[in-house]
Amino acid sequence: MHKPNIFFIIFIIIFLNPCLIKTIHSVEIPFFKERNEMVSSQIEARGVRDKRVLDAMRSVPRDKFVPWPFHRLAYSDEALPIGEGQTISQPYIVALMTSALSLKESDRVLEIGTGSGYQAAILAELTKEVYSIEIKPALAKQAESTLKNLGYKNIKIKIGDGYLGWSENAPFDAIIVTCAPEDIPMNLIKQLKDRGRMVLPLSNGYPQSLILVEKKNGGITQRRISEVMFVPMLHNPK
Numbered sequence: 001m002h003k004p005n006i007f008f009i010i011f012i013i014i015f016l017n018p019c020l021i022k023t024i025h026s027v028e029i030p031f032f033k034e035r036n037e038m039v040s041s042q043i044e045a046r047g048v049r050d051k052r053v054l055d056a057m058r059s060v061p062r063d064k065f066v067p068w069p070f071h072r073l074a075y076s077d078e079a080l081p082i083g084e085g086q087t088i089s090q091p092y093i094v095a096l097m098t099s100a101l102s103l104k105e106s107d108r109v110l111e112i113g114t115g116s117g118y119q120a121a122i123l124a125e126l127t128k129e130v131y132s133i134e135i136k137p138a139l140a141k142q143a144e145s146t147l148k149n150l151g152y153k154n155i156k157i158k159i160g161d162g163y164l165g166w167s168e169n170a171p172f173d174a175i176i177v178t179c180a181p182e183d184i185p186m187n188l189i190k191q192l193k194d195r196g197r198m199v200l201p202l203s204n205g206y207p208q209s210l211i212l213v214e215k216k217n218g219g220i221t222q223r224r225i226s227e228v229m230f231v232p233m234l235h236n237p238k
């Protein structure tokens with residue numbers, strides 16, 4: 001008797017079974033729809049056009065960077081608590097700051113304020129090497145473990161005061177500061193390459209100002225990009 005072809009049976013089971021197809025999709029890429037929706041309605045709609053940044057925002061799972069039970073809110077249009085009185089930034093602000101840096105694949109980037117590690121992951125999608133400094137040891141360790149679980153190999157995290165920068169690995173093509181100092185940290189300017197860019201929130205009034213600094217021939221230019229609200233940059237906590 002003619003035996004049914006095994007490949008034909010597998011084809012019938014997999015491709016003609018809508019329940020199975022639905023299950024495969026939802027198991028493979030959790031929050032896929034929410035992440036795409038976040039990018040189109042919160043980020044593109046507000047004018048961020050850099051395709052590489054939009055792709056990175058579409059691919060990094062923000063839900064993995066927020067503590068349970070906040071993962072259900074991970075794609076909402078807001079900052080969320082990550083413990084130790086700190087927050088993961090609103091997705092739009094992450095995209096806005098990242099695109100302001102005009103990153104190239106070959107860039108080496110320094111981040112001040114690792115927090116959850118989410119911004120570091122976005123940077124790591126776009127550049128060769130990411131260095132990130134976090135002052136709170138518990139957050140640094142948690143971020144390191146999240147990033148390792150997601151397979152990132154081009155991010156180095158250090159526990160310390162980011163106001164001082166990371167001189168051993170300087171100079172950097174770009175620096176992003178995700179906590180608000182009261183003035184522009186001069187050590188960070190020193191650690192920028194010529195033609196380097198730095199984006200930072202400045203706590204010089206209410207609301208804070210998001211500033212893009214560019215270094216050229218030893219001097220700097222500054223441009224205000226937006227109003228923002230970040231946690232303060234801490235110095236030498238006891």
Ligand code: SAH
Pocket residue numbers: 086087088089112113114115116117118119120133134135136139160161162163178179231232233234235
């Ligand atoms: N980029 C983060 C969010 C940062 S919240 C993310 O993607 O989740 C700001 C972070 O800056 C907090 O974790 C806070 O502990 C850290 N921070 C504050 N002062 C600092 C300093 N002087 N040096 C390094 N990190 C600092």
